[in-house]
Amino acid sequence: MSQTAVQNPDANSTDTGLDVELRKVFKVFNGETAVRGVDLEIHQGEFFSILGPSGCGKTTTLRLIAGFEMPSAGEVVIQGKSMTYVPPYRRPVNTVFQSYALFNHLTVWENIAFGLRIKGLPKAAIAERVKETLKLVKMEAFTNRFPTQLSGGQQQRVALARALVNRPAVLLLDEPLGALDLKLRKEMQVELSNLHQDLGLTFVMVTHDQEEALSLSDRISVMHEGQIEQIGTPSEIYECPQSAFVADFIGDTNLFRGRVYALDASEIQVVTETKMKIAVQKQSSSMSWNSQEAVVVSVRPEKIQLNLEPSCVQGNCFEGRLKHVMYLGTHVHCVVELNSGDRITVKQPNTFASLPDPQTPIYAYWTPKDCLVLASRDTA
Amino acid sequence: MAKSQLRVQRGFLWQGLFTLLMFFFMYLPILVLALYSFNQSRYSASWEGFTLAWYQKLFSDARILFALQNSLTVAFCAVGVSAVVGTLMAVGLARYRFPGRSLYRGISYLPLIIPDIAIAVATLIFLAVVQIRLSLWTIVASHVVFCLAYVGLIVSTRLADLNPHLEEAALDLGATPFQAFIKVLLPQLMPGIISGCLLAFVLSLDDFLIASFTAGSDATTLPLEIYSRIRTGVKPDINALSVVLMLVSGLVFLIAESIRYQSTEKRLK
Numbered sequence: 001m002s003q004t005a006v007q008n009p010d011a012n013s014t015d016t017g018l019d020v021e022l023r024k025v026f027k028v029f030n031g032e033t034a035v036r037g038v039d040l041e042i043h044q045g046e047f048f049s050i051l052g053p054s055g056c057g058k059t060t061t062l063r064l065i066a067g068f069e070m071p072s073a074g075e076v077v078i079q080g081k082s083m084t085y086v087p088p089y090r091r092p093v094n095t096v097f098q099s100y101a102l103f104n105h106l107t108v109w110e111n112i113a114f115g116l117r118i119k120g121l122p123k124a125a126i127a128e129r130v131k132e133t134l135k136l137v138k139m140e141a142f143t144n145r146f147p148t149q150l151s152g153g154q155q156q157r158v159a160l161a162r163a164l165v166n167r168p169a170v171l172l173l174d175e176p177l178g179a180l181d182l183k184l185r186k187e188m189q190v191e192l193s194n195l196h197q198d199l200g201l202t203f204v205m206v207t208h209d210q211e212e213a214l215s216l217s218d219r220i221s222v223m224h225e226g227q228i229e230q231i232g233t234p235s236e237i238y239e240c241p242q243s244a245f246v247a248d249f250i251g252d253t254n255l256f257r258g259r260v261y262a263l264d265a266s267e268i269q270v271v272t273e274t275k276m277k278i279a280v281q282k283q284s285s286s287m288s289w290n291s292q293e294a295v296v297v298s299v300r301p302e303k304i305q306l307n308l309e310p311s312c313v314q315g316n317c318f319e320g321r322l323k324h325v326m327y328l329g330t331h332v333h334c335v336v337e338l339n340s341g342d343r344i345t346v347k348q349p350n351t352f353a354s355l356p357d358p359q360t361p362i363y364a365y366w367t368p369k370d371c372l373v374l375a376s377r378d379t380a
Numbered sequence: 381m382a383k384s385q386l387r388v389q390r391g392f393l394w395q396g397l398f399t400l401l402m403f404f405f406m407y408l409p410i411l412v413l414a415l416y417s418f419n420q421s422r423y424s425a426s427w428e429g430f431t432l433a434w435y436q437k438l439f440s441d442a443r444i445l446f447a448l449q450n451s452l453t454v455a456f457c458a459v460g461v462s463a464v465v466g467t468l469m470a471v472g473l474a475r476y477r478f479p480g481r482s483l484y485r486g487i488s489y490l491p492l493i494i495p496d497i498a499i500a501v502a503t504l505i506f507l508a509v510v511q512i513r514l515s516l517w518t519i520v521a522s523h524v525v526f527c528l529a530y531v532g533l534i535v536s537t538r539l540a541d542l543n544p545h546l547e548e549a550a551l552d553l554g555a556t557p558f559q560a561f562i563k564v565l566l567p568q569l570m571p572g573i574i575s576g577c578l579l580a581f582v583l584s585l586d587d588f589l590i591a592s593f594t595a596g597s598d599a600t601t602l603p604l605e606i607y608s609r610i611r612t613g614v615k616p617d618i619n620a621l622s623v624v625l626m627l628v629s630g631l632v633f634l635i636a637e638s639i640r641y642q643s644t645e646k647r648l649k
Contacts, residue, residue, distance in 0.1 A: 102549075103549070115554050118553060
């Protein structure tokens, strides 16, 4: 559904403020289709993320924009110009590679100056811009070092500087923080975000880390098996996933397969395969359901409440037993086995004084507006 | 306690003894050769005092100098050709996919396994069939066969260790494929190319078998010269020549290895 949903009918590409456009792009490698009909429109100055599990075609999509791959079908447009078969060295984009791909035989300074020297800029201009960029990434102190003498985070900064110094129209980032440890990754996320704000450049980032994508991006496209599942702002993606895959991939969720058995103006009643009856508030989105249609209900773990009393007045309330508790510091993750046999995960703030033993009945409840009905295709 | 210590000591003794024997076995003949190159006696049997006369004689012997010149010409030409072709071959095999690629790869390293005598005989027969007169250049051609394999092998090992995205990074920064090769790939491959060349150089300089089959009448290389002289009896000046040859080969090999070692170190740091 997604590709058609994002297509802009009057996409005329020239002066609509679009930096990158992919139109029905396919890429086939040795008979395997890595990218199937991707449509993307990335606006000027946007921080756009392509998110998905490994092997979903996200890196191939980025490489199609960079020009390292030529599409098997479809069109790549950068700043209004068709770039489908233009080689990478004639595209106004620069890439930060996951492995950095720094030139080990050159110093930090020479690495950064590489692109400018190739373009044949005068020496003084090169020196000035390299200096400026070194300052931007806070690497002035390492000018004459070789890449092998730097830590992972420092190499990352050099890779960023080497791309940014060319003042590209679009900066492509291929899992830029994937090789860094957690603490450094958080730091670099903040810096990336600052850089994006200061420079006003279009950033296109590929990542499999949903948290990273949610925290950094203006918009996210979620990819699955070579196709785009959904494009939207982080909150749209998280709050209103349009498919079970997106709901499951972004954040944690509990999924119940079932069928629609009753519909009215405001609520959809779903009966699950395990005979649970769940009431779901209708979303404002255009999706409409038919009676008996196979669907999936998604409930986020943090939207579920646990109680020892079956006192929930309205909404969905199910009896179960506490099976397992994972202590996560600020939160606890409880696994509850409902009487229907379903196991659900519940995320609770760490305020429980004492937890009930596995024999005590416990009640899990959530309101109809805290859950979603999704089409049941392609749930893994 | 004491017993175990004793055992350790005895084990150590054993290992030491074994190592000593190995060295003895391998290097005693060379040591004797080196020693006798300083012997005053004209007939190598008995020691008659230290002299450098044989080395002096060696460096004033026109035939030996001519042979040395031939050897160096062959080595430099063969290695020069192999350096260029071998590097391109390794890069081509690693970067491009084309039909018959794995067959090509297999065949290109075959000269490392095929016995020299087979290469020598095959080359000789081939040259006879196509009616090319044997000369210094036929030696060069036959040496390119195995030098190419060595250079190709060492460069492709180095290539396999490189980040596969280096060239893409260069292209991304605006370099054309040719610029990317010259400015990024070649400098990174240099340690491999140099050490491959030095190895090939030593092998070419030392080769007797292939040269003896493919040399023209006037194209005597150093090993051929030594062999022809030895047939009339071992003379101390030949001892001296052998020592010089060994030292040069050893030195070149040492340089090759240290370049390779350093480049590995740099990568691992």
